[in-house]
Amino acid sequence: MTDRPRSTTDDDTTGLSPEESLALIGAQRRATQRALEIDDRLLYGAWGIAWVVAYGITYLVYGADPSDPSGPVWLAGVVWPVAIGAALLVTFLHVHRRRAGVAEQVSGTLYGLAYMIAIAGAGLTGGVLPRLLPTVDPAFASIAPSAFIVLAIATIYLVSGAVWGDRLQFGVGAWLVLVNALSLMSGTDTYTLGMAVGGGGGFLVAALLAWLRDRTAEAPPAR
Amino acid sequence: MTVDPAGLDPVIHAQARLRVVVTLAALPPDGAITFPRLQQLLDLTAGNLATHLRKLEDARYVGITKTHEGRLPVTFIGLTSRGRVAFEDYTATLRALLDGGRTGDAPPTQTPTSREKS
DSSP states (O other), X not given: OOSSOOOOOTTXXXXXXXXXXXXXXXXXXXXXXXXXXXXXXXXXXXXXXXXXXXXHHHHHHHTTOTTSOSSOHHHHHHHXXXXXXXXXXXXXXXXXXXXXXXXXXXXXXXXXXXHHHHHHXXXXXXXXXXXXXXXXXHHHHHHHHHHHHHHHHHHHHHHHHHHHTOHHHHHHHHHHHHHHHHHHHTOTTTHHHHIIIIIIHHHHHHXXXXXXXXXXXXXXXXX | OOOOOTTSOTTTOSHHHHHHHHHHHTSOTTXXXXXXXXXXXXXXXXXXXXXXXXXXXXTTSEEEEEEEETTEEEEEEEEOXXXXXXXXXXXXXXXXXXXXXXXXXXXXXXXXOOOOOO
C-alpha cells in the first residue's frame, strides 16, 4: 500500500484504470484525513494526564480530611493552572496546526464559544451556589465549581458525539457524567480521588480506544 | 498503456485533478482551504496546482474566493455542489466499471504504468 500518493506533473493526463483511480482516491482521502483531522489520541491523552495530575495532587495534598492538609497547600493551588494550561496549550497548538489554511466554519467558532461560555457559567454557578447557603462549608465550596464544570464538559461531549456520530466521544461524555456523580456521592473527601482515577483515567482509556479505532480504520482496505 | 474507460468525466479523470477533488471533497460541504495549504497537502508546485485548478474552475467544479485576513490577501478554494455531484458520479461510474469487470474472471492485477518523473 502506498501511503502518500505520488506527486504528479502537468501533462498528467495518462489514463488511469478504474482500480488505479479507486486506489488513488483511497490513498489521497487517508492522507488528507491524517493531515487535517484532530487527533483524538493526543487530546484525550493530554487531558487525561492533566486531570490525573491536578485532581491526584489535590487529593494527595488534602488527604482524607480537607480541613487538615497533609501536604503543601500551595502545590494544590499551582498544579491546576499548570496542568490545565499545559493541556489547553497542547489542544490549541494541535488544532491550529491541523486546521491551518482551512476556512473557519461558523459551526467551529460557535463550538469553541460553547465550551468557553459553558465552562465559565458552570464555574460561576459552582462558585456562587455554596455562598447562598446559611453557612459556607469550605469542603463543599471547594468541589462545587469542579462538579458543575465537569458536568458542563460532559454534556458538550454527549451532544457533539451525538451530532457527529462519534461513539467514543459520546461514551466519554456519558462516563464523565457517571464518574462525576459517583465521586460526589462518595463524599467531599474522596471526590478528587474519584475524578483523578475515573475522570483522568477515563480520558487515558479513551486515548487508548481512539488509538485502537484509528489502527483498525487504517488497515489496508479490501481492495 | 491503459485507455480511459468510456463514461468517466475527463475533467476529474486525471491523476493530479482527481487528487485535488478528493482533497477538497474531504472538507465540509461549504468548506474551503487556502492555496498554500492545498499545495502542501498535494505536494504539487504552485504553477502545476494553479493549472489544474483553472481546469476545474472552468468546469465550475471548484469555486475560488479571494479575500483578506487582516491585510494579507488569501485565496480560498472549495468544491462547488456541482463538483461534489460530479465526483460522486465519477466514483459511482468507477465502481460500476469494476463490478462489470468482475462478472467474468478477476481482472488482471494492474501494475502502475510508469509515468514521467516529476
